[in-house]
Amino acid sequence: MKKILIVDDATTVRMYHRQLMESLGYHVEEAGNGVEALEKASQDTYDLFLVDINMPKMDGYTFIEEIRKTPAVKATPAIMISTEETESDRDKAYEAGANFYFIKPVRMEAIQTFTKLLTGGAE
């Protein structure tokens, strides 16, 4: 079973995305900020990161920049999900190394489609 790490400081957002991903058959783990997520990423292998931008301790851009510099996880796909709506936010996400950028609230079908696309399915 493939594994997804959800990185968001809002508990309800993590719960919502967990429900979506588990309904597709993925195993899900959670982190409340970029620092916690980096620690988890250094200890375990994930097939996808779902990352918020604004978080305490370490923001989502920095987290993705860090994983792109780390050989063991640099190829792991990352979807950034945020309330930030401007083109520059989207550009910064892609410059940091995100594979896709979604604006909240994300349509269920969209996030599920791109998750399958990036991971090749849950199994």
Added chain:
Amino acid sequence: MVLKKAATVATATTSEKSAYGLQDWLRLIDSTSPEDRRLAARALAEFPVSAPALLNTLARESNIRVKGAILVSLQCIGGHRVLEGLLPFLRSDNAALRNGVIEILQGMPNEIGDYINDLLHDQDSDVRIFAIDILQTLAHPDSPTWLLDVILHDKHVNVVATAIDRLTEIGTPEMLPAMKSVLARFPNEPYIEFIVNLAIKRLSED
């Protein structure tokens, strides 16, 4: 008395550093050495008059450790002047800086209360979300009332969703009708439906 200063603060002895005064630290906050700037930022916490200089430096500083030292010193200095100087950074393009400022503002409950209502009615929906983020750990008695007003009147789905997220923790059963009204205001929004139902469940258990 003219004191001989080390080439950089980082290489100065403790007695040399103790001879540094406000003007020395204000000069060093513009040093080309990030370590000197960090040490200067830390030292300037002892000089409230340096707040404008720290805020100016924060706007142009690129080193994350220096930025962190400046924010901590500004928090130590505190007061309305510092808070008013920090608020514009909520509109910064730099996410790390924005989030650092939010964390500092969360630690200024006595001062931020006078400004939060304006922030919650800002034209920029992101600023309104950051205002709710500030309320996340701010122990202010008016927080539930402010958030209730947001879920009843704000038109932006993400602002309302963020407010509901906070109210699942600090809301009261009296807010249940307001929660239910959000479902009618934002039909066909699965995330709103999810968090409202979660909030209703939690508040009903209280």
